Amino acid sequence: MSGDSTIEDIREQKKKELQNQTEGETTDAVADGAAPADPVYVNGVDELTSTTDEYDVVLVDFYADWCGPCQMLEPVVESIAESTDAAVAKVDVDANQQLAAQFGVQGVPTMVLFADGEPVEQMVGFEDEGTLRSLIQQYS
Structure with a gap:
């Protein structure tokens, strides 16, 4: 004992x-x-809320390990985390099904952009780096 x-x-x-x-x-x-230079892996509503409250602009990547387009998007997401003022959060939809449902995620990858703690944009499917950077710039 x-x-x-x-x-x-x-x-x-x-x-x-x-x-x-x-x-x-x-x-x-x-x-x-400054936002973190690496994506932050988020598990649960509290962690996501904490992250979106802590940084002015947060790009949240709802992904799945088995998803081909998610894997293609990984280097883009890492580059954005490293070289923009936005924080990048990653949410595994398989491990966080309720969180994904809360944001209406029906397909992966889904990117949700938060500004001042509120979701302002949502994109489904693969997005190129230029598009994501332009979107972040609008809210930075």
């Missing part, structure tokens, strides 16, 4: 360390006024 207690203590300690690291990274990014 005491072994189980020790394992739980270690898990809690590691969890706190990871949370502190994540909070530190988020604080640094906000302090710099």
